[in-house]
Structures are given as structure tokens and as C-alpha cells.
Amino acid sequence: MSDELPAVVCVDADEGIRTATVQALEAAGFEVRPSGSVADTETALDDSVGCVVTAATLPDGGGFDVVELVRDRYPDCACVLFTDEQPADLPRGGREQVIEYVPRTVSDAHDRLVDVVTAAASGTTQAAYPVPENEAERLAALAAYDLEELSALDTFERLTSLITSHFDIDVAFVGLVDSHEERFVACEGANWRTISREDSICTHTILTGDVMVVEDIQNDPRFAAVDQLKEPDIRSYAGARITDGEGNALGAVCCIHGEPRSYTQAEVDDLRRFADEVEEQLALRQRLKEGSE
Amino acid sequence: MATRHGAGYEFPGLPLKRVDAGTNLLLTGPALEGARELLLGLLLGEDGVLIITADTSARKILSAFEGVGGRIDRDRVRVVSCTQERDDELGDFVASVGSPGDLTGIGIEYSGQYEQVYARGYDTVRTGIYTLTPLLVYSEDVRPVFRFVNTVTSRIRTADGLGICAINPSAHDEQVINSIAQPFDARIDVREVKGTVELRVTGLPGQPTEWTAVPALS
Known part of the structure; x- marks a missing residue:
């Protein structure tokens, strides 16, 4: 795999068609993993795959079964349907399986496929959440931190413990928003480690100016349908954005409570101060890291 | 008629300057206050035109497109209708x-x-896209709509196209509008005051940031 292009899984039961498609994608520089079925696709998937190109009909299912599998395992991975069937004739999956489609019947179909795959795999183009405008810079800034090391720090554990008692809430956490998931580097009151970005409230917090309060998650159309947020101890949210010195949003310091809850301006200011503390700790870790190099 | 020059799209007759190829614009305003006509006016030109219509039938949207000066060349102009009305017989x-x-x-x-x-x-x-509002209203979960908007705007961006997507701001929470707006390069607000359609632009340099009359639509 090149440094810039992600791997592509090419799914088609017809060996001749699949081989031609694989060759076209390989000629464009992609590492391509051929697959002849839904089951084989499950084996071929991993986090280095940026796009799945699938036929509409497969021996053990259909293209939308592949899409369902991909969305379940790697929800941000782009999916492209490449078939000679016309849109109206396609067996439909659910009503919410948004994908790209390239008909094999158009002239220069492989060229068009390469164009669409190249574009679709160029970032989180099929993400089910809003993506920051400076996402590449933001992720580069986050990559400078050792998340495993941060997760082991007692400092953040002490801070989240202090936050739960200060606000009299059920859960407090420090979350860093990575490319596909949010990682909880410290969490008091629950045993959460990661959540996918499309399910994460902090995905939205990093887009806000500073502190975001959701008084009742079940009444907010952005989050009311998220199953992961329907746990009994998750009903209200307040999150203060964490940024680095360049202004890149790395994550958030957050309060979760099992009842709907509002926050006074004084409480919002306090949460901001807790987030300032996390930002200072992160900056300190970076200075120590740079000093040791 | 609008024309495309070099690496951008122009809008003669409208108080907007050329925008770069690959630009996505979010158009916010009530349906009856010029939003539909402004969206259709931004599609005028000799480029390919794709219209996704969600709360106006294909027949009506094509009629409105002609009403603002559009020419319906079936090789160049295509419609995806997701209204309840049957548009099959149009071809x-x-x-x-x-x-x-x-x-x-x-x-x-x-x-x-x-x-x-x-x-x-x-x-x-x-x-x-006229408009996103029914897509949001009909979807119990907003996340697939985010995926849809990200997918379409990405294709437009990478293919050097132009995207204009309308939404009725009064039909949604402000937070939803702000999140939906994320993949767009700029926002055009439109309103009608005493029979005059006005617009203003946020997010693109060199465009009118104060309410500006759109004589072509008044």
C-alpha cells in the first residue's frame, strides 16, 4: 500500500469481471484485495481498507449485505456499487445505506470507477457525522500524542473523579476524537473505552466554539436515535472542547448524567477551567516528549 | 444565462461573483421567499444540471427551472424526484x-x-438539492442524512462541480442546521422583503455579506 492510497476490497463473484476491476484499480495505485462473496469480504476487511467496491449480486447475498457488513465493522469506510444493473432494478437494502454507484454499462466504466474510488477514499467522504474543515491538520496534531501513555496517566483519572463530585453527576471523561472513534483516556463512573464517531456527542463538540450542553439527549434530534446513547445513565451532556496551541480541536472534557440537566454559566465556566487543566497537561506532555528527543 | 469560465462558475444576472469549481453552497430560506427560484437560477448555464427534488414534483421543478430561464435539454438536465407524486411518464x-x-x-x-x-x-x-428538509423530516435518524450530504458534497468537490443545497431553517433545530452546514463552503441566506428577494453570503470572500436585492427574482 502506498503512503497516500488506502487498500480497496473488490467484491465480485465473476472472476473475469473481478480481475478486470482489480487490474484497473491496481493500475491507479491501489492495493486491491479480491473477494468473491460476502463471507470472503469479512475476512478481507481491516482498518487499512478505505473503500469497498462491490457487485450487486453475490453467491451468499447481495451488495447491500456487503455494505451492511462494512458499516457494522468500519462505518466510515466508503462503499461503491459497481454493477451493470440499472438503479431502478437494484435489489435495495435499507433506506439509509448511502453509497456511491457506478454503472458498468457506461463507456470507460473502469476509468469512472477509478475516479469515484479515488475521490471516495480520499478521506471520510461517507461519514455519518459532520467532519471538521481542518480534519487532516487536526488528526496530524492528535497523532503527535501517545494515546496509550495518556490513558495510563493518573492525572486525568483524578481530574474526572473531581469533576463528578464537583458537578454531582454520574460520569465524567476526557475523550480524544481520533479519525474513526473517540477514545476515553480517562473515565470516572463508567467503564467506557471507545465509541465510534458517528455515535459520539463529542464529534459535534469539537465543531463548536467551546462548551456544548445537551440538556436532554433524548430530545436532541442529533442524538435521539443513537442506540449507544440510550443507556440508563446517559441522559444529559456537557462538553468543553480541548484544543492544542494551534487551535486544533483534539477532544473534550465531558459531564454525563442520568437525568436531564442544565448547567449554569458558573458551571460552564468551571467545566471550561477543567478543560484548560487538561490542555495544560497535554502541552506539558508534549514539551517533555520534545525535550527527551 | 450563467456560464462557466475557467476554474469556476459564474452567475450573470445574480448579485454573486464567480465561485471556484468544487464549491458547495448551503442555501437557507423559506420556500415561498425566493429560495427555490434562487437555487434554480444558480443552476443556469451550459453545464450538466442535476436536480434532486424532495418537496416539489419533477414536473413543477422543471417548469420553475424554465421560469427562471433554464433550458431543458434532456442530455444535459436530469432530475431525481423523491416526492410522492408520480413522475415516471416524463421519461x-x-x-x-x-x-x-x-x-x-x-x-x-x-x-x-x-x-x-x-x-x-x-x-x-x-x-x-431542493430541499434537504424532507430528507431530515422523513429520516428518524439524522446520521444517514449526514452521510448523504457528505457523500454528495464530496463527489461535487472532487469532480470540480457546483453544489447548491437548500434547507428551510425554520423547520430544524439550529444545532442540526449548523452540523449539516459543515461540509459546505459557504451559506447563502435568502428572504423576501416587500416583494423583493434578497440574499447575503457567509463564508466566501468577495461575496455580499449584507442583505442584497436580487432584481432578477423580484
């Missing part, structure tokens, strides 16, 4: 999905029509 330049909640179908039909226009030699395409 294959109109694809019917049947429900604004069928995001799978809308996405596939849009891609299919895009490829049909591209195959006919139109490698610059103006896409208009």
Missing part, C-alpha cells in the same frame, strides 16, 4: 425514488444520473 431523464426517506435510492439514482450526464460529455455539473 428516463427523470428518476423517481418515491420517498424522501429512501436515502439509498436517492443516492444511487443521483450517481446514476450523474454518470449519464458525464457520459454525454458534460464533465462539469451543477447539482441542486
Whole structure:
């Protein structure tokens, strides 16, 4: 795999068609993993795959079964349907399986496929959440931190413990928003480690100016349908954005409570101060890291 | 008529300067206060045109397109209709999905029509979505709508197209509007005051930031 292009899984039961498609994608520089079925696709998937190109009909299912599998395992991975069937004739999956489609019947179909795959795999183009405008810079800034090391720090554990008692809430956490998931580097009151970005409230917090309060998650159309947020101890949210010195949003310091809850301006200011503390700790870790190099 | 010059799209007759190829614009305003006509006016030109219509039938949207000076050339102009009204008899330049909640179908039909226009030699395409509001209303979960908007705006951006997507701001929470607005390069607000349609632009340098009359639509 090149440094810039992600791997592509090419799914088609017809060996001749699949081989031609694989060759076209390989000629464009992609590492391509051929697959002849839904089951084989499950084996071929991993986090280095940026796009799945699938036929509409497969021996053990259909293209939308592949899409369902991909969305379940790697929800941000782009999916492209490449078939000679016309849109109206396609067996439909659910009503919410948004994908790209390239008909094999158009002239220069492989060229068009390469164009669409190249574009679709160029970032989180099929993400089910809003993506920051400076996402590449933001992720580069986050990559400078050792998340495993941060997760082991007692400092953040002490801070989240202090936050739960200060606000009299059920859960407090420090979350860093990575490319596909949010990682909880410290969490008091629950045993959460990661959540996918499309399910994460902090995905939205990093887009806000500073502190975001959701008084009742079940009444907010952005989050009311998220199953992961329907746990009994998750009903209200307040999150203060964490940024680095360049202004890149790395994550958030957050309060979760099992009842709907509002926050006074004084409480919002306090949460901001807790987030300032996390930002200072992160900056300190970076200075120590740079000093040791 | 609007024309495309070099690496951008122009809008003669409208108080907007040229925008770069690959630009996506979010158009916010009530339906009866010029939003539909402004969106259709932004699609005028000799480029390929794709219209996704979600709360106006294909027949009405095409009539309105002609009303603002558009020419319906079936090789160049294509429609994806996701209203409840039957538009099948109009021909294959109109694809019917049947429900604004069928995001799978809308996405596939849009891609299919895009490829049909591209195959006919139109490698610059103006896409208009009128409007996102029914898609949001019909979807119980907002996340697939985010995926739809990200997918369409990404295709427009990477294909050097132009995207204009309308939404009725009074129908949604402000937070939803702000999140939906994320993949767009700029926002055009439109309103009607005493019979005069006005617009203002946020997010693009050199465009009118104060309310500015649109004489062509008044």
C-alpha cells in the first residue's frame, strides 16, 4: 500500500469481471484485495481498507449485505456499487445505506470507477457525522500524542473523579476524537473505552466554539436515535472542547448524567477551567516528549 | 444565462461573483421567499444540471427551472424526484425514488444520473438539492442524512462541480442546521422583503455579506 492510497476490497463473484476491476484499480495505485462473496469480504476487511467496491449480486447475498457488513465493522469506510444493473432494478437494502454507484454499462466504466474510488477514499467522504474543515491538520496534531501513555496517566483519572463530585453527576471523561472513534483516556463512573464517531456527542463538540450542553439527549434530534446513547445513565451532556496551541480541536472534557440537566454559566465556566487543566497537561506532555528527543 | 469560465462558475444576472469549481453552497430560506427560484437560477448555464427534488414534483421543478430561464435539454438536465407524486411518464431523464426517506435510492439514482450526464460529455455539473428538509423530516435518524450530504458534497468537490443545497431553517433545530452546514463552503441566506428577494453570503470572500436585492427574482 502506498503512503497516500488506502487498500480497496473488490467484491465480485465473476472472476473475469473481478480481475478486470482489480487490474484497473491496481493500475491507479491501489492495493486491491479480491473477494468473491460476502463471507470472503469479512475476512478481507481491516482498518487499512478505505473503500469497498462491490457487485450487486453475490453467491451468499447481495451488495447491500456487503455494505451492511462494512458499516457494522468500519462505518466510515466508503462503499461503491459497481454493477451493470440499472438503479431502478437494484435489489435495495435499507433506506439509509448511502453509497456511491457506478454503472458498468457506461463507456470507460473502469476509468469512472477509478475516479469515484479515488475521490471516495480520499478521506471520510461517507461519514455519518459532520467532519471538521481542518480534519487532516487536526488528526496530524492528535497523532503527535501517545494515546496509550495518556490513558495510563493518573492525572486525568483524578481530574474526572473531581469533576463528578464537583458537578454531582454520574460520569465524567476526557475523550480524544481520533479519525474513526473517540477514545476515553480517562473515565470516572463508567467503564467506557471507545465509541465510534458517528455515535459520539463529542464529534459535534469539537465543531463548536467551546462548551456544548445537551440538556436532554433524548430530545436532541442529533442524538435521539443513537442506540449507544440510550443507556440508563446517559441522559444529559456537557462538553468543553480541548484544543492544542494551534487551535486544533483534539477532544473534550465531558459531564454525563442520568437525568436531564442544565448547567449554569458558573458551571460552564468551571467545566471550561477543567478543560484548560487538561490542555495544560497535554502541552506539558508534549514539551517533555520534545525535550527527551 | 450563467456560464462557466475557467476554474469556476459564474452567475450573470445574480448579485454573486464567480465561485471556484468544487464549491458547495448551503442555501437557507423559506420556500415561498425566493429560495427555490434562487437555487434554480444558480443552476443556469451550459453545464450538466442535476436536480434532486424532495418537496416539489419533477414536473413543477422543471417548469420553475424554465421560469427562471433554464433550458431543458434532456442530455444535459436530469432530475431525481423523491416526492410522492408520480413522475415516471416524463421519461428516463427523470428518476423517481418515491420517498424522501429512501436515502439509498436517492443516492444511487443521483450517481446514476450523474454518470449519464458525464457520459454525454458534460464533465462539469451543477447539482441542486431542493430541499434537504424532507430528507431530515422523513429520516428518524439524522446520521444517514449526514452521510448523504457528505457523500454528495464530496463527489461535487472532487469532480470540480457546483453544489447548491437548500434547507428551510425554520423547520430544524439550529444545532442540526449548523452540523449539516459543515461540509459546505459557504451559506447563502435568502428572504423576501416587500416583494423583493434578497440574499447575503457567509463564508466566501468577495461575496455580499449584507442583505442584497436580487432584481432578477423580484
